[in-house]
Amino acid sequence: MLHILFVCTGNTCRSPMAEGLLRKLAKEREIELEVRSAGVSAISGTSISRHAAAILQEEGIHEHLESSQLTGQSVAWADLVLTLTSGHKQHLLQYFPDALTKTYTLKEYVHNEEAVTKDIKELDSLYADAELSIALGGEPNATDLQRMIEIRQRIPSFDISDPFGGTREDYELTAAEIRNALFSLLDKLESLRHL
Template sequence: MLHILFVCTGNTCRSPMAEGLLRKYAKERGMELEVRSAGVSAISGTSISRHTAAILRDEGVHDSIQSSQLTGQQVAWADLVLTLTGSHKRHLLQFFPDAVAKTYTLKEYVHDEAEVAEDIQELDSLYAEAEMSIALGGEPDAAALQRIIEIRQRIPSFDISDPFGGTRDDYELTAAEIRKALYSLLDKLESARRL
């Protein structure tokens, strides 16, 4: 069974929405997935936002989801870590650089343009190497830092919009972004399962 971890900031809006919706959609397709979510700045045990809860209820999702602070144990548990923005991904890789091979933003993971995928892979490796240098008391390579800048300027944004503090309409727009990405994710996982 594939273990998928969604990561956002406070684990009250986007990642619990993705968690609940993916669990539902996978079940509808007869796919066995275990799905969890966490936040890079979450307070464990906090309730999800009322608009997120309402959207999940409207979708028929009645799971009891509460926020959870991101931990190394959760990252180790996951076969696939999907962040909701690039900054969440960079934060995660700063603390868990060994997770680089299984960590993506949700939108980049389902994106299928080969050239962009190659840039992302190189960028992730450069970030991981820079973090490792810093962790070992060194300085990141200047040429590598310049290369990071060059690549970041070419890559499109793969961020899911943040509805925190917004209206129900803001949350609906975010939910639509997440739904679209989750349908593509399930298609990708089903294709891989058939191979």
């Protein structure tokens, strides 16, 4: 069974909505998976936002979700780590570099354009090399830094909008963005299952 971990900031809005929605949609399609979520700056045990909870309830999802802090244990548990923004992904890889091969933003993972995928892999590698240089007390390679800038300018945004502190409509828009990406995710998982 595939284990999927969603990661956002506080684990009170985006990642719990993704967790609850994916669990429901996967069950409807009879795809077996386990889903959890966590936040890079979460306070474990905090209730999810009232708008996120209301959206999940309208979807028929009545489970009680609480925030949890991202830990090495949760990253190790996951077969696939899907962050809600590239910032979350970079933060996660800074602390858990061994998760590089299984960590993507949600939109990046379901994206289908080969040239963009190649750019993302190169950018991730350059970012890891730069972090290693800094960790060893050195400076990142100037040519690599320039290359990172060039690649970043070409890559479309794979971030899911943050509704935190916003209106119910903001949460609805974010939920729709997540739902669309989850439909593509399930399509991808189904096609991988049939290989």
